[in-house]
Amino acid sequence: MSTTTAQAGTPGAGQDAVVPKAQGDGAGPDGRRRDRLSRHNLSGWLFSTPFLVLFLTFMAFPIVATLLMSFTDFGLRNVTDPLSAQFVGLDNYTKLFQDDKFVKALFNTGYFVILGVPLTIGSGLAAAVLLNSGIDRLRTFFRVGFYAPVVTAIVAVAVIWRFVLDPSEGLIAGLGHQLGIQTPDFLGSETLAMPSLIMMAVWRNMGSAMVLFLAGLQAIPTEVREAARIDGAGIFQEFRRITVPLLRPTMLYVAVMTTIGFLNVFEEPFVMTDGGPSDSTLTISLHMYREGFDFFHMGYASAMAYVLFVIVLAITTLQLRLLKDKTS
Amino acid sequence: MTRTKSVSVAATVVVTALALTSCGSGGGEQVAADKKQTLTVWAMGEEGTRLKAVTDEFTEQHPNITVKVTPVGWDVVHQKLVSAIAAKKTPDMAQMGSTMMGEFIALDALEPVDTKTFKKSDFFPATWDSNVKDGTAYGVPWYADTRALYYRTDLAKKAGIDKAPTTWKEQQALAAAYQKAGAEWGTDLQPSSTGAWQSWVQYLYSAGGELIGEDGKPALDSPAAIRAFTEWAGYFKKGLAKKTFTPGYDVTKDFGSGKRPMFQSGPWMVRNIDDQQPQIKNKYKVVPVPADKTSTSWVGGASLVTFKNSAHKAAAEELTQYLTTPKVQAEWYEADKALPANKAAWDEPALKGGGDSLTTFKTSLDTAKAIPPLEKWNEYAAAVEGALAKISQGADPAATAKALQKTAEGLVG
Numbered sequence: 001m002s003t004t005t006a007q008a009g010t011p012g013a014g015q016d017a018v019v020p021k022a023q024g025d026g027a028g029p030d031g032r033r034r035d036r037l038s039r040h041n042l043s044g045w046l047f048s049t050p051f052l053v054l055f056l057t058f059m060a061f062p063i064v065a066t067l068l069m070s071f072t073d074f075g076l077r078n079v080t081d082p083l084s085a086q087f088v089g090l091d092n093y094t095k096l097f098q099d100d101k102f103v104k105a106l107f108n109t110g111y112f113v114i115l116g117v118p119l120t121i122g123s124g125l126a127a128a129v130l131l132n133s134g135i136d137r138l139r140t141f142f143r144v145g146f147y148a149p150v151v152t153a154i155v156a157v158a159v160i161w162r163f164v165l166d167p168s169e170g171l172i173a174g175l176g177h178q179l180g181i182q183t184p185d186f187l188g189s190e191t192l193a194m195p196s197l198i199m200m201a202v203w204r205n206m207g208s209a210m211v212l213f214l215a216g217l218q219a220i221p222t223e224v225r226e227a228a229r230i231d232g233a234g235i236f237q238e239f240r241r242i243t244v245p246l247l248r249p250t251m252l253y254v255a256v257m258t259t260i261g262f263l264n265v266f267e268e269p270f271v272m273t274d275g276g277p278s279d280s281t282l283t284i285s286l287h288m289y290r291e292g293f294d295f296f297h298m299g300y301a302s303a304m305a306y307v308l309f310v311i312v313l314a315i316t317t318l319q320l321r322l323l324k325d326k327t328s
Numbered sequence: 329m330t331r332t333k334s335v336s337v338a339a340t341v342v343v344t345a346l347a348l349t350s351c352g353s354g355g356g357e358q359v360a361a362d363k364k365q366t367l368t369v370w371a372m373g374e375e376g377t378r379l380k381a382v383t384d385e386f387t388e389q390h391p392n393i394t395v396k397v398t399p400v401g402w403d404v405v406h407q408k409l410v411s412a413i414a415a416k417k418t419p420d421m422a423q424m425g426s427t428m429m430g431e432f433i434a435l436d437a438l439e440p441v442d443t444k445t446f447k448k449s450d451f452f453p454a455t456w457d458s459n460v461k462d463g464t465a466y467g468v469p470w471y472a473d474t475r476a477l478y479y480r481t482d483l484a485k486k487a488g489i490d491k492a493p494t495t496w497k498e499q500q501a502l503a504a505a506y507q508k509a510g511a512e513w514g515t516d517l518q519p520s521s522t523g524a525w526q527s528w529v530q531y532l533y534s535a536g537g538e539l540i541g542e543d544g545k546p547a548l549d550s551p552a553a554i555r556a557f558t559e560w561a562g563y564f565k566k567g568l569a570k571k572t573f574t575p576g577y578d579v580t581k582d583f584g585s586g587k588r589p590m591f592q593s594g595p596w597m598v599r600n601i602d603d604q605q606p607q608i609k610n611k612y613k614v615v616p617v618p619a620d621k622t623s624t625s626w627v628g629g630a631s632l633v634t635f636k637n638s639a640h641k642a643a644a645e646e647l648t649q650y651l652t653t654p655k656v657q658a659e660w661y662e663a664d665k666a667l668p669a670n671k672a673a674w675d676e677p678a679l680k681g682g683g684d685s686l687t688t689f690k691t692s693l694d695t696a697k698a699i700p701p702l703e704k705w706n707e708y709a710a711a712v713e714g715a716l717a718k719i720s721q722g723a724d725p726a727a728t729a730k731a732l733q734k735t736a737e738g739l740v741g
Contacts (some may be wrong), residue, residue: 076703079414080435091389160573168512188572274521274575278717293407295707 035240070302072137078298085299100305104279105287111194112201112283113262116269120258121251126211129243131210132217143214150207158271161200162187187273193315197281208226208255216248216250245285252323256316263312284308361642368419369647370409372630373402375423378663386650393643401598412438413635420638421647423630424467426458427709430701432633438466439641440632445649454627455669457698465630468648471660471671473594474524474625474692475530478684480589480602482611483509496534496559499590503568506589514568516579516591517560520717524573525709526628528716530592530617531556533624533697539708546736547554548676548712548730555620557715558724564720571720580604583612592617594628597686599665614685616692625696629669667693695726704739711735 027275070092072078072085076149079159095240096102127146132141167185186196195327227240266285271276275282275290284304292301359365371379376399383395398419400408406428412418413435420675424432432438441459446468448456455469460662464658479494479502483492487505503514518527532539537552547553563569580597584605602609616623632651634644650656658676667689668674674690702708715732719725 074433076410076435079410080437082414162576166574185572187574188570272575276521276575277572277719278520278721290710294710295704296410 002097009095040110042161051192052102066302066305069299070306072299074297074299074302076296079296088299092300093307095323096303096307100106101279101282101287105282105284108194108279109263109265109283109285112265113259115195116198116201116205116265117255117258119198120205120209120262121254123202124206124254125213125247127210127215128213129239131214145210146208146210149204152204154267154271156269157200157204161272165196177235179220193273193277193281197272200272201262201265205258211256212248212250212254216247220246248323252320255323256319259319262313263308329370329633329734331445332409335345346384352732357639358642361646363394364392365640365643366396367421367640367643367647368396368398370398370400370405370419370422372400372405372425374422375664376400376668381663382651382656382660383647385656386647389650390643395647399413410435412417416637418635418637420636421632421642421644423470424633425630426455426628427468427699427705428633429459429633430461430703430705433461433466433701434703437636439636439638441468442645445645446652450652450671450673452627452670452693454693454695454696454698455629455631458627458633458701461701467633468652469631470632470651471657471664471666472629472669472693473596473625473667474689475526475592476614476625476688476692476698477592477617478583478590478612478614480506480583480586480608480612481594482608483589485584492613492709493618494623495618496620499717500562500566502557503563503590504566510586511589512582512587513570514561514590516532516582516588517563517569518577519569519571519573519720520664520713521573521575522713524713524716528556528560528712529594529626530624531560532622533626534620534622535559538622540702540740544740546708546733546740548715548736549726549733551600553622554580554726554729557729558717559620560716561719562721565722584608595667595689596665610709614688623692623695625692627693627696627698629666629668648674683706702740708736708739711739 069085071087071089073088073091074082074085078085127142131142162170165186167173167188168182172186173183184192186192224242224246225238230244233241262286265283266289269283269286270289271279273281275286285308288301288304288308291297291304369379370376372567376397379397379399383397385391387395393569398473402425409418409422409428411502413432414636418437441464443465444600446465448465451469452472454474456465459469477494477499481490483506484502487502487509489502489505493499493502499515505514507514518524529539532553535552535556537556537595538547539552541547541550563573578600579588579591580595581599581604583591583601584607598614601612613617617625632648634641634648638644652670654668654670654673654676657670657673658678660666661668661673662678667686668679673679679686699705711732714735715728718728
C-alpha cells in the first residue's frame, strides 16, 4: 500500500484512519508528517509528468534553444552539424534594424495592430450589445453568424475573401459594375492591400470578442440597469455609465488577447498576398517564417522571434498597467 | 493569426537539437541488391500517389525488394527533407525538384551518381546539368518540364494575326493586337511574388544571358540581362500585362475566357486546359518561346536522388535505372503527363503520336538551359523576384539590375 503503513508497522485494515488521528493528537513524529507530504507529492508529480514532459520538450527547451540560436549564425549547413554554428554575439539583432524589410514589417505590423485591434473590439462589443438587447428570435442565428468565421479554416476564409475582393469577378467589383463604378484592385494595390487584410482579420476575430463581451454583459445585474432607468438614464447614458465600467475586466482581457494575436499576424498575408505587393503586407511573423524556413537563416529568424517577443511583452505590460488601474 | 510562427521556428530548433544527440550512422553497412529489403522512397504531390503503380511493376521483377512510396506535398517537402537530414532519418531515395538540388548537394546529403550506369548522353543536356556540381552528378534526371508559349489562335485570327509569334517583337505585337481586339490583358505575366522568376528566365536565356556567368559569379547586370529585364518590363509599361499579382492565381480560366489569351508555362498546362476549358480545344497552340538571339527556354522537372546514409544504395540504383528506362519513362508520361528526361523514350509510341504540343516541348528541351544548382537558390530567386517586382512597377531596369547583381553576389560563393 503506502510507505506510511510500512513504517507504522501495524498492518491491517483501518490503518489509514489511524494516521490522521495520530497527527491530530500531536503524537505523530515529524517524520510521519513528511511522509504524508511526499506521498502527496509523488502522486502530484506523477499526474503532472505528462504535462511537464510536453512542456519541457516543446515549450521550455525550444524557448531556450531559440535564444541561444539567436546569438549564432545557424544556417542550412549547420543542420547536419549543429555544433559548427558560430557564436556571433548580438550581430543578428543589430542586423535586424539595418534590414529594410524588417523595418517595413515592423511598420506594417504596427499598422495592422493599431487599426485592427480597436476595430475588432468595437465591432465585437457592438455585436454583443445588439445581441444582448431584444431580438430574441434571431439571437442564435446572429451568434452563429458572427462566430462562424472564428472556427472556419483560414484556407476556406481565403477563398471567400478572394471572391469578395477579386478585381474582375469579385463581389465588390460586381456590385460596382452594376452601379457603374470602377472598383479598385484591393489586394493588388500597395495602399489598399493592408486595409483589406485588416478588414478580413476583424471579420475573423470579432466573433470571439463578441462571445466574451456577451458573457460579460449577461453578468451585469439587471437591477443596476433598472435602477439607472428609473433614475432617468437614456440608452447612451446607461451604456456609458453602467455597461462600459462593468465590462472593464472583460475589455482588458479582450484587448490584451486581441493585441497579442494581431501582433503575431501571419495567416492573412500568408494566404492572401504573400506579403505583397512590394512588401506592403509583409509582417514580422511572415518575414520570420521566410527567413527561417525558405532561406534557413535560423539564427537570424530566432533573433527576430525574440524581438517580437519583447515587443509583445512590452505592449501587453503597458496595456495591463493602463487598463487595470482604471478597473480597480 | 492564432498560430504563432515563433513556435514553429522553435520546433525546428528542437529537431535540429535532437539531431545532436543521435549519433551519425552515415554510410553504414550496405545491403546487396539481391537481398530481401525494403526501399523507402519520397515522392512529391500527385507523383507520389501515381508512382505506386509503377513501382508495383518493379517489385514483380524484383520480389526481394519491397518499395514503400511516401507522397509528400510540394509545399512541405523542403522542410521535411531538411528535418530528415538533420535527424539522419532520410528515406533511401527521393524525387528532388531541379531547383532544390544545389541546397541538398551543399548539405552533403546525396550520393554521387554512378556514371558507369547512368550516361549523360542518354538525357537532355539541361536535365542532367541541373544535378551537376563541380563535375559530379548527384541525381539522375527523371522527368523534365520546360516553358513554351501558349496562345489563342482563334482570337489571334480575329485580331488579324494568323502566324505564331517567333520573335520578341512579334510576341509583343500579338499581345497588343489581342488587347485591341478586346482582351482584358494582352498576355499573362507574373509581375512579383514567389515564382515570378519562372516568367523571366526564358527571356534571359533567349537574350544570351546567364544566371551564373562563366566566372562563377552572378551575371544579372550583363547587357543581355538588362535587355531581358527591359523586354519583360515592356509588357507592364505598355499596359499589356497586369501589374499586380494575387497568390494562387491560375491563368487557365482567363485563358479559356479570352481575358488573357497568351502566357508562357510548362507542359502540365495542356492537361489543365483540356480538363477545365474543353471549349477551346483546337483553338490554341503551344509554340517554343519567341526568340531574341535564340529561342532558349529553361528546364525544370525532377531528378531521382539516393541519400548518402541509405543502407540500400544498390537497390536504389536498380529502381532508379528501372524508372529511367525509355519504356517506363513512356509509361510515366501516360500516367503523369510528365515529359521523359531520357531522350530515347521519345521514340516510344506513347510520345510519338502525342501531337503538336509535344513536338514543341521536345524541340524546347533540346535547346533549353538548366537552372544552375545553387546552394542558396531560394534566396537567389527571391532576390530576382524582388527586382522583377520593382521593374514591373516602373523602376529602371539597368539600375535595378545593378542593385540585384550586388545582392546576388553575396549569395553565391
